[in-house]
Amino acid sequence: MSELTPEQQYELITRGLQEVLNPQIIKNVLEVEKRPLKVYWGTAPTGKPHCGYFVPMVKLAHLLKAGVEVTVLVADLHAFLDNMKAPLEVVQHRAKYYEFMVKSILRSINVPVDRLKFVLGSSYQLTPEYTLDLFKLSNTVSQNDAKRAGADVVKQVANPLLSGLIYPLMQVLDEEYLGVDVQLGGVDQRKIFVLAEENIQSLGYKKRAHLMNRMVPGLMQGGKMSASDPNSKIDLLEEPKVVKKKINQAFCAPGNIEENGLLAFVKNVISPIHELKYGENTFEFFIDRPEKYGGPISFNSYEELESTFAKEELSPVDLKSGVADAINVLLTPIIEEYKNNKDFQLAEVEGYPAPQPEKKKTKKVKNRGSKYPGAKELEGSSAPLPEAVAEKLEETKL
Numbered sequence: 001m002s003e004l005t006p007e008q009q010y011e012l013i014t015r016g017l018q019e020v021l022n023p024q025i026i027k028n029v030l031e032v033e034k035r036p037l038k039v040y041w042g043t044a045p046t047g048k049p050h051c052g053y054f055v056p057m058v059k060l061a062h063l064l065k066a067g068v069e070v071t072v073l074v075a076d077l078h079a080f081l082d083n084m085k086a087p088l089e090v091v092q093h094r095a096k097y098y099e100f101m102v103k104s105i106l107r108s109i110n111v112p113v114d115r116l117k118f119v120l121g122s123s124y125q126l127t128p129e130y131t132l133d134l135f136k137l138s139n140t141v142s143q144n145d146a147k148r149a150g151a152d153v154v155k156q157v158a159n160p161l162l163s164g165l166i167y168p169l170m171q172v173l174d175e176e177y178l179g180v181d182v183q184l185g186g187v188d189q190r191k192i193f194v195l196a197e198e199n200i201q202s203l204g205y206k207k208r209a210h211l212m213n214r215m216v217p218g219l220m221q222g223g224k225m226s227a228s229d230p231n232s233k234i235d236l237l238e239e240p241k242v243v244k245k246k247i248n249q250a251f252c253a254p255g256n257i258e259e260n261g262l263l264a265f266v267k268n269v270i271s272p273i274h275e276l277k278y279g280e281n282t283f284e285f286f287i288d289r290p291e292k293y294g295g296p297i298s299f300n301s302y303e304e305l306e307s308t309f310a311k312e313e314l315s316p317v318d319l320k321s322g323v324a325d326a327i328n329v330l331l332t333p334i335i336e337e338y339k340n341n342k343d344f345q346l347a348e349v350e351g352y353p354a355p356q357p358e359k360k361k362t363k364k365v366k367n368r369g370s371k372y373p374g375a376k377e378l379e380g381s382s383a384p385l386p387e388a389v390a391e392k393l394e395e396t397k398l
């Protein structure tokens, strides 16, 4: 159990978030029930994770520090249902890459990963019980409401498929089947969270609280860091020189602190990571500025960096160089781990770790009050890669 007081736990759990829905549910667990809070964060393995991933990772770090029991849902079926962003045959294999990535990022910011539980969506979402609940929910939620709920999450296309309506309903059910008190996600998940709050009780299940992270703005003007626009994002395995190049091309006008994806990244990613790594209220931001522009300079608080930039005492070129260096420092340990881990590399290239037909390592999840005790942990789940899948993978390479 955590040595923190309920107030300290609550502060860590909600630190830096954009919004919290139903905070009283969280407070009740911490203050009245006095047991560890259970939270899940879901991710659909649709492509290569980018630097925006640091935001939920920082939050998971806060949650673990606060003594929360954290489950990471690798939502393979959701990746499939999201307009086939990942074909069914491929998606489970790609899930492994996501698990490596999440663990690697957390280790890179000094967060122990042994208390994290990974669950693969398809391990419980195909059970008769879940299916029946899905049918029940589809009798409660209107097509319009389901469509609206998915609007910021499900890829919007000219001829929307029915799967886009099923997607949000399943995200609602996951809260119950993962046995949690709270769901965490980016603020882009808000409409699905509200759908859950409004409908889950119709199935006789309890309403959950919702924690919402800020979105990391993209590097170009306007919009969020998006997997579908390569210039707006930096991949987690990006080469240092590519990082420099992309940051150099980023939108950043002198003195403009409002539309500034770089400052937002420092504020929402680099600053909380420094706090996690070096202790509360620690911020060190160094810019190796050439002598002719004033020489090297460092900042001890984000506010100082921001106000110096606002006063135009720090130029966009120099800010960019500092941010690129800081990002490369963040990525180095992840790239190192990737280079040293064959399974991680295979998972990236093929979306799949080496086949191990003999040893079936699938573990049963200890039932921590989850609805479906058969939910499998993702670790070690593997099946041989059929030829057809290998071909599909080739076609759909990230």
Ligand SMILES: N[C@@H](Cc1ccc(O)cc1)C(=O)O
Pocket: 041, 042, 043, 044, 073, 075, 078, 153, 170, 171, 172, 174, 175, 189
């Ligand atoms: N909707 C989430 C993924 C997700 C899927 C299912 C869940 O239960 C939770 C989250 C995303 O956009 O990344």
